[in-house]
Amino acid sequence: MQGDMEFASSENPALANYAPAVRQQLFQFVLQLADTSLVLGHRLSEWCGHGPILEQDLAMANIALDLLGETRSLYQYAAELEGQGRTEDDLAYLRSATEYRNPLLVEQPNGDFADTVVRQFLFDNFHYHFLKQLLTNADERLAAIAEKSLKEATYHLKWSSEWIIRLGDGTEESRQRVEKAIAELWRFSGELTMPTALEKELQAAGLIPDYAEIQAGMAAHAEQVLAEATLAVPQQVFMLTGGKDGRHTEHLGYILTELQYMQRTFPGLTW
Amino acid sequence: METLEMTQEEQFQARIDADVRIEPKDWMPDAYRKTLIRQISQHAHSELVGMLPEGNWITRAPSLKRKSILLSKVQDEAGHGLYLYSAAETLGTTRDQMLADLHSGKAKYSSIFNYPTLSWADMGCVGWLVDGAAILNQVPLCRTSYGPYARAMVRVCKEESFHQRQGFEIMQTLCEGAPEQKAMAQEALNRWWWPTLMMFGPKDEDSPNTAQSMNWRIKRFTNDELRQKFVDMMVPQAEFLGLTVPDPLVKWNEARQAYDFGEVNWDEFWAVVKGNGLCNRDRLGARVKAHEEGAWVREAAMAHAAKRAERETAAA
Numbered sequence: 001m002q003g004d005m006e007f008a009s010s011e012n013p014a015l016a017n018y019a020p021a022v023r024q025q026l027f028q029f030v031l032q033l034a035d036t037s038l039v040l041g042h043r044l045s046e047w048c049g050h051g052p053i054l055e056q057d058l059a060m061a062n063i064a065l066d067l068l069g070e071t072r073s074l075y076q077y078a079a080e081l082e083g084q085g086r087t088e089d090d091l092a093y094l095r096s097a098t099e100y101r102n103p104l105l106v107e108q109p110n111g112d113f114a115d116t117v118v119r120q121f122l123f124d125n126f127h128y129h130f131l132k133q134l135l136t137n138a139d140e141r142l143a144a145i146a147e148k149s150l151k152e153a154t155y156h157l158k159w160s161s162e163w164i165i166r167l168g169d170g171t172e173e174s175r176q177r178v179e180k181a182i183a184e185l186w187r188f189s190g191e192l193t194m195p196t197a198l199e200k201e202l203q204a205a206g207l208i209p210d211y212a213e214i215q216a217g218m219a220a221h222a223e224q225v226l227a228e229a230t231l232a233v234p235q236q237v238f239m240l241t242g243g244k245d246g247r248h249t250e251h252l253g254y255i256l257t258e259l260q261y262m263q264r265t266f267p268g269l270t271w
Numbered sequence: 272m273e274t275l276e277m278t279q280e281e282q283f284q285a286r287i288d289a290d291v292r293i294e295p296k297d298w299m300p301d302a303y304r305k306t307l308i309r310q311i312s313q314h315a316h317s318e319l320v321g322m323l324p325e326g327n328w329i330t331r332a333p334s335l336k337r338k339s340i341l342l343s344k345v346q347d348e349a350g351h352g353l354y355l356y357s358a359a360e361t362l363g364t365t366r367d368q369m370l371a372d373l374h375s376g377k378a379k380y381s382s383i384f385n386y387p388t389l390s391w392a393d394m395g396c397v398g399w400l401v402d403g404a405a406i407l408n409q410v411p412l413c414r415t416s417y418g419p420y421a422r423a424m425v426r427v428c429k430e431e432s433f434h435q436r437q438g439f440e441i442m443q444t445l446c447e448g449a450p451e452q453k454a455m456a457q458e459a460l461n462r463w464w465w466p467t468l469m470m471f472g473p474k475d476e477d478s479p480n481t482a483q484s485m486n487w488r489i490k491r492f493t494n495d496e497l498r499q500k501f502v503d504m505m506v507p508q509a510e511f512l513g514l515t516v517p518d519p520l521v522k523w524n525e526a527r528q529a530y531d532f533g534e535v536n537w538d539e540f541w542a543v544v545k546g547n548g549l550c551n552r553d554r555l556g557a558r559v560k561a562h563e564e565g566a567w568v569r570e571a572a573m574a575h576a577a578k579r580a581e582r583e584t585a586a587a
């Protein structure tokens with residue numbers, strides 16, 4: 001559920017340990033994580049009321065809510081790191097598409113339920129393993145956020161893994177649909193663990209997990225789930241990247257148009 | 272009268288009159304069963320269709336906090352749908368059958384959801400007025416004579432008060448905000464006031480089933496009684512917000528200790544009930560589309576479960 005903590009703008013003493021340049025980098029990175037959860041939560045919330053079965057409508061809303069809760073904690077922390085008086089809402093609602101730093105995967109459209117499940121599975125597999133590493137991370141605040149989110153991400157990964165299995169090993173139609181979704185979306189999965197220049201520097205400084213350490217766990221889980229689903233793991237896929245550097249697919253612009261509509265139409269008001 | 276000489280029907284009514292809950296395995300008149308299936312499934316469908324007008328605004332909510340509250344509210348409505356479908360199933364129907372009736376137009380859902388949500392203030396009005404009206408309708412149902420329905424309603428009502436509060440808070444924030452926010456709130460109230468009065472159903476004299484339902488203690492108050500309660504509750508709240516209820520005839524009646532108010536536009540009421548509201552086609556269309564497009568998912572889940580069961584038996 002949502003945390004309603006509004007952090008006071010007074011300076012957090014722990015942040016004073018960071019050199020200004022590092023703090024700026026960490027700010028960018030936390031923003032990237034927040035954008036990622038927000039955009040995926042947004043996509044999932046588009047299903048609300050339109051799911052294939054009421055129980056799954058509930059499940060997707062639930063995952064969206066978890067991601068939104070994580071988003072808020074991250075933006076609140078980002079705002080503190082930046083220290084310019086911006087709020088979580090300023091960061092979410094008043095940045096443009098090229099300023100958003102989410103990976104391309106999460107902005108891809110819902111498509112059919114198979115597309116949504118595959119997108120979710122690819123993200124959850126990363127999210128879960130990433131958060132596990134983040135738990136022992138040097139930055140305490142990120143570790144605290146990770147601790148709460150990991151419980152949720154564990155459930156998300158279970159949900160999406162089970163659906164990959166059901167769809168792969170279900171009917172002929174579901175198998176075709178999930179294969180098509182895998183063929184469509186796998187090319188966005190590489191970006192999740194392909195470090196950007198910013199991530200490399202933070203990794204070198206030991207401030208965020210090294211993706212090399214989580215790749216083996218992710219691959220093992222994907223192989224196990226796809227095998228159980230009687231599906232093949234795609235080989236030699238050309239991986240698309242750019243989102244984490246602000247170069248997005250065209251989908252993001254429409255997401256932000258909708259997401260930011262109220263704040264852009266009525267600037268500076270309280271809701 | 273001696274119990275032994277009572278007919279089944281008389282015994283049934285005696286239990287009702289003694290406020291003893293009727294449970295699924297108990298004997299009940301066919302008409303009681305039918306009335307309940309109709310009412311509970313209609314209620315369940317209302318929760319389901321009711322997700323749409325608010326679901327509309329989740330992606331456009333003006334702050335992350337509001338987005339999160341709205342999403343969890345709409346998610347609650349899905350949960351209410353689940354409890355209610357389960358309660359109806361105890362009467363011998365199935366969710367598939369109930370959904371088929373919804374999709375064919377045979378079963379109804381609350382007409383209020385055939386009105387469009389056009390501004391953010393509508394999220395305020397829906398929570399404040401629509402959930403407010405739902406609470407008045409539903410609180411007495413916690414004591415309704417059919418056990419599973421009453422128990423489902425206890426769970427539902429707990430959450431409905433949070434729904435109403437979040438709606439009122441949206442309105443309050445708008446009314447304390449900039450002039451364009453207050454105008455947005457007033458405009459929304461102008462559109463939602465009369466349709467919410469219609470939520471209590473036709474006037475008592477045009478509601479032929481009320482007497483039987485009251486006799487069976489499925490219903491505890493008449494439509495007009497509930498409508499009056501609603502007006503008495505909401506007019507002061509609107510005043511508190513600094514908003515004007517769009518009915519010039521609203522006036523405190525000292526003798527009745529209640530508000531007088533104008534006549535609902537019953538032509539509009541019946542037009543929307545009969546399918547001619549702005550959103551009837553869109554709402555039902557969205558539900559049918561979700562159901563049809565979800566068919567392959569439900570089939571896959573069943574096929575997989577069957578394969579799994581087969582493998583487990585083979586392994587055992």
Ligand SMILES: [Fe+2]
Pocket residue numbers: 317318321348351405
């Ligand atoms: Fe409701």
Ligand SMILES: [Fe+2]
Pocket residue numbers: 318347348351427431
């Ligand atoms: Fe509800």
Ligand SMILES: [Fe+2]
Pocket residue numbers: 348402405430431434
């Ligand atoms: Fe509600």
